[in-house]
Amino acid sequence: PGHLPQAARDWQAFSAGVGHPDGVTGQPLHGLCVPMPGPVGETNLWSLEPRGSVVCLTGSEAAARRATGMALANGNSVVLLAGPATAWTADLPAALRPHIRTMPDIASLIALANPAPATILAEPGVPGLATLLQALDDGPVVTLHSLTPQGPLPEWLLEERLVSTNTTAAGGNASLMTLDAS
Numbered sequence: 001p002g003h004l005p006q007a008a009r010d011w012q013a014f015s016a017g018v019g020h021p022d023g024v025t026g027q028p029l030h031g032l033c034v035p036m037p038g039p040v041g042e043t044n045l046w047s048l049e050p051r052g053s054v055v056c057l058t059g060s061e062a063a064a065r066r067a068t069g070m071a072l073a074n075g076n077s078v079v080l081l082a083g084p085a086t087a088w089t090a091d092l093p094a095a096l097r098p099h100i101r102t103m104p105d106i107a108s109l110i111a112l113a114n115p116a117p118a119t120i121l122a123e124p125g126v127p128g129l130a131t132l133l134q135a136l137d138d139g140p141v142v143t144l145h146s147l148t149p150q151g152p153l154p155e156w157l158l159e160e161r162l163v164s165t166n167t168t169a170a171g172g173n174a175s176l177m178t179l180d181a182s
Helices: 006-017 061-073 084-091 106-112 129-135
Strands: 033-036 042-050 053-057 077-081 100-103 119-122 143-146 158-166
Touching (some): 084 100
């Protein structure tokens, strides 16, 4: 199984200390690595990795906390838009400050979006979403997940990685790479 990153464990402790749910759900998948079968002379490893920076646009404190917990549980960093729903970020412990940033307004959030965030978690109808999406229109594709009580699934904040390594040329059976002329 995967593991819960240190930032997520720090988040759980912070949330418990202030009496709020932490948004961390299910079995941790961050860091999961599974060897996959392949032909002789090949090693294949499938893993789940964090996507990177997750922008969380929410209208309520509960949604902001839930989105933050989901992102941190999967090894991602979090970017929030300052407002009444994120006032609690002023009380973040030092261990969480590098993982959770709060931007003062949508213009600052757009300026930060270079490079583009990996994912956006947004409550339906939240102010600023259309402006952010328009600003990101000319860049790489950014996934947008609707933040509702039912979703998204935490694993959507991870990306799959498959690394295939040819071990034949590094001391394996070199005859597998030769052609017989006869």
